[in-house]
Amino acid sequence: MRVLDYDIPDDLYYSREHEWVRIEGKTAVIGVTDYAQKSLHEVVYVETPKVDSQIEQFQSIGSVESVKSVSDIFTPVSGKIIETNAELAESPELVNEDPYGEGWIVKVQLANSDEDLKKLLTAEQYADYIKSLEE
Amino acid sequence: MTKPTRRTHLYGFHKQTGKTTLFAGFEMPLWYKGIIPEHMAVRNEVGIFDISHMGRALISGPESEALLNYVTTNNVARLTPRSAHYSTMCNEKGGIKDDFVLSRLEPEKFFLVYNAANRKKDYEWLVQHSRSFSVKVEDVSDIIAMFAVQGPKAQITLQKIAESDLSKIERFKCGWTKLDGASVFLSRTGYTGEDGFEIFVWDTPLSNPAKAEKVWNAILKAGKDFGIEPCGLGARDTLRLEAGMCLYGNDIDENTTPLEARLGFVVKFKKENFIGKDALLRHKAEGVKRKRVGLRMLEKGIPRYNYEVWKSGQMIGRVTSGTFSPVLECGIAMTYVPTEHAVEGSTVMAKIRDKLVKAEVVRFPFYDPKKYGYRRQKNAGVRL
Numbered sequence: 001m002r003v004l005d006y007d008i009p010d011d012l013y014y015s016r017e018h019e020w021v022r023i024e025g026k027t028a029v030i031g032v033t034d035y036a037q038k039s040l041h042e043v044v045y046v047e048t049p050k051v052d053s054q055i056e057q058f059q060s061i062g063s064v065e066s067v068k069s070v071s072d073i074f075t076p077v078s079g080k081i082i083e084t085n086a087e088l089a090e091s092p093e094l095v096n097e098d099p100y101g102e103g104w105i106v107k108v109q110l111a112n113s114d115e116d117l118k119k120l121l122t123a124e125q126y127a128d129y130i131k132s133l134e135e
Numbered sequence: 136m137t138k139p140t141r142r143t144h145l146y147g148f149h150k151q152t153g154k155t156t157l158f159a160g161f162e163m164p165l166w167y168k169g170i171i172p173e174h175m176a177v178r179n180e181v182g183i184f185d186i187s188h189m190g191r192a193l194i195s196g197p198e199s200e201a202l203l204n205y206v207t208t209n210n211v212a213r214l215t216p217r218s219a220h221y222s223t224m225c226n227e228k229g230g231i232k233d234d235f236v237l238s239r240l241e242p243e244k245f246f247l248v249y250n251a252a253n254r255k256k257d258y259e260w261l262v263q264h265s266r267s268f269s270v271k272v273e274d275v276s277d278i279i280a281m282f283a284v285q286g287p288k289a290q291i292t293l294q295k296i297a298e299s300d301l302s303k304i305e306r307f308k309c310g311w312t313k314l315d316g317a318s319v320f321l322s323r324t325g326y327t328g329e330d331g332f333e334i335f336v337w338d339t340p341l342s343n344p345a346k347a348e349k350v351w352n353a354i355l356k357a358g359k360d361f362g363i364e365p366c367g368l369g370a371r372d373t374l375r376l377e378a379g380m381c382l383y384g385n386d387i388d389e390n391t392t393p394l395e396a397r398l399g400f401v402v403k404f405k406k407e408n409f410i411g412k413d414a415l416l417r418h419k420a421e422g423v424k425r426k427r428v429g430l431r432m433l434e435k436g437i438p439r440y441n442y443e444v445w446k447s448g449q450m451i452g453r454v455t456s457g458t459f460s461p462v463l464e465c466g467i468a469m470t471y472v473p474t475e476h477a478v479e480g481s482t483v484m485a486k487i488r489d490k491l492v493k494a495e496v497v498r499f500p501f502y503d504p505k506k507y508g509y510r511r512q513k514n515a516g517v518r519l
Contacts, residue, residue: 041154042169044459045435063488065437067170067459068369070488 003127004134007034009100013117014126015058015076020100021120023113028077031104032064032095035130040066043095048084048106055081057116061106064095073105077116083107143187144280144344145351153367159251161188164367173370174461177327178507180362181286183354184371187347190254191279191335192261195244196270203245206264206410207237208393210403214239219307219322222401223393224260225411229418230389231396233257234381236324236333238309246320248281248333250383264410280339280347284354285331285374287511292358293321293332306330306509315353317346326371328378328500330509373458376467378508379429379499385440386427386455386469394423395471397499425452426477429501430485430494432466438485438494444470445484445491451476454485462502468494 001008012020018036022029037043045065055061060072061081084106087094095103110116121129141161149155153164164185166173176182194203203211209222219238223231233256235249249257254276261272284293294301298313309322318337325331334354339346355363372382381387387396392415394402402415430438438457443450457468468485476483479498484491504510 041166042171045437047435065459067373067461068165070437070439 001123001127003130006038006130007100008123008127008130010123012100012123013076013120014123014129015074015120016129017058017072017074019074019076021076023110023117026110027082028079028108028110028113029104030073030075030077030106030108031099032071032073033126034099036064036071037096037099037103040064040069040071041096042067043092046085046088046092046095046105048088049081051081051084053081055079055108057119075106075108076120077108077110077113079108079111081106082109141188142341143185144339144341144347145185145187148348148351148365149185149367152365156368158368159188159254161251163188164365166367166369167365170367170369170373171461173364173366174373176362176364177286177329177366177370177374178462178502179287180364181284181288181292181331181358182364182366182370183351183358184283184285184366185281185351186283186333186371187279187281188251189276189281190247190249190251190257191274191276191281192247192249192258193244193273193275194247194261194265194270195273196268197243198268199243199245199270202261202265202268202270203237204406204409205268206261208402208409208411208415209237210406211237211239211245216241217308217310219309219324220401223398224257225393225409225415226389227411227414228389229392229394229411229414231383231387231391231393231398232260232389234383234387234398236322238322240309240320246335252384278338278340280336280344280350282334282336282351282354283325283327283331284334284358285325285327285329287330288358288361288363289329289331292354292361292363293334295357296353301332304332314350317350319350326378326380327374328380328502328508329374372456373461376456376458376469377460377462377501379469379501381427381469382456391471392418392423394418395425396427422474424474425471426474427455427469427471428477429497429499430454430457430468430470430483431463431497431501432468432485433482433493433495435466436485436487436490436492437466438468438487438492442468443486444472444494445486446472446476451483460501462507466494467501472496
């Protein structure tokens, strides 16, 4: 769906820190939302964690830096990092251009997704949250 | 109680086409297209900035030169009519009250352009010291609109709508002309490191912004074929930082002296007397203990305001300004370090979010002055 100026795909889960997660069986793809990339604007560096590191839900696993500011990436799910988006080293602007696609940040092998997902927002809940922030 | 937000003549344009931000009490454009494309437009072609938030004062009268020579550090006697120079005002301790550009319009008439954040402070300081001089000090900030047109194509852009030959106005010279029929004062100065002009649309109160809008739009139209971009404060900050220019409040303030800030070239000790002279002479004699230097990151990461700078296991300073350099494509910063560490080419560490990241101490400007900036070799770095 599209809320205000922001894309919020229906099939993803969201955190209040503006990360999204796409569940694909036992793995998850994580990135930052359209709202996050529009607020940051002009991303110039993405710092990602090491592959194989164990991560806990809502822990900082890296950062997204734009010309003007820097934001932590808080993982929306727990598990083990199995891949990081190597393209972002050369082309961090992918986070701006395609935040839900080519601009993905890490892939995670899920540990306890059922519990984690309960603490996340659905697209509709995230849309309401965005509206409340823009008021 | 919070003060109401102030706006400039061009507020309508900014709100409609850009993202705005609060700066020194003004709602100003942060960017229109984006900081990086705006920055590169100025380095390679031309950009236009609304800087009507800045402070402006007219100082006139038989003792105007004497007053200005007393309150500022540069030598005003050497400033000929239709010339401008960069200078500072210091307090009695030699701390910088502000930095600014002073233009001499006529033998007994000067025009001072200072920082938006210091509008009130500077005006009051001038008025306070003017009492023992035969002068008049007028705050004209709200009745003059001010734009900067900067970049290697600034002159050919403005020439299309200028009444007189702009090539006759050399760097740090100023004069009157008409732009698109409107009478303006302009100086060949700026805050980007590039060639360019600062344009003052006289007699344009905020309540009647039509003339300012007309000139702004005419410049945008004239620069269209040259790739002109309207630029916000975001690009203004990255441009001045790349050029190694100070931002008041960050890189200099009342607790820093011009000598520490490496602005000694605007302190003329041979002048008879000026506020802060004694303190600065003592400071010079005792030796300057810390100096402003540039840091260029050798690894990924952007050093930002207040981040720590380390050397050999010791914290030696803090970042006063830092950003991503669109030209160098890496993090750059300004910081003050003890003089013994202000060594070009030496390595220090910037603490970026708990990690020590390698940086090199470099000279200003950060970019190669043969390729960028007003001293660039003709055609180098310009896309033709």
